[in-house]
Amino acid sequence: MGYLFLAFAILGEILGTNLLKASNGFSSTWETLGSLASYFACFYLLALAMKTVNLNVAYALWAGLGIVLTTILAVVIWKEPINLASILGIGLILLGVVILNLYGSGH
Template identity: 40%
Template sequence: MTNYLYLGLAIVAEVIATSFLAKASGFTRLGPTLVAIAGYVVAFYFLSLTLRTVPTGVAYAIWSGVGIVLVSAVAFFWQGQRLDAPALAGMGLIVAGVLVINLFSKTAGH
């Protein structure tokens, strides 16, 4: 179960990093740039710990899928970005895919 804790920390760090990357204005703003870089370092560190026990494809599918949804939520609430119905439907399919992997795949390592 620790492996999924590491994956969760990797996802949170990546969401923080990506959210600050948008605020870094092409690396012209020091504060957001440093947060983004630190966030990605932390994200890749915890992802590397996850990959000790979780197959790469499964870990990456969960990381990227959950990350997409969370980054979109942060962008909605923090940056005022709006999503249309097709974008929301697509994210629903991403969430469904992550659930299928975790609930039904023997590859997920449960």
């Protein structure tokens, strides 16, 4: 159940971040309120996930997948550029997530 909470926490973080971008510096009311609500739900679900998922694994997955999926959405939806250094950095983060999941303290 913890990983399900974690998956929804990741989705909440991605939604909140994209709504934060859409809020245009908190100048758009509905996007601002949506962003704040998404972040609240995200952190609540992350806290629930950490009842059964180790902190290092939960945070690595939350941050790693959040970065990757947010980057993809930034390129696709917001038409933001990406370069080789960004892709390499994201790849290294993903490698860290895999290593923590395979060989972290819970294994």
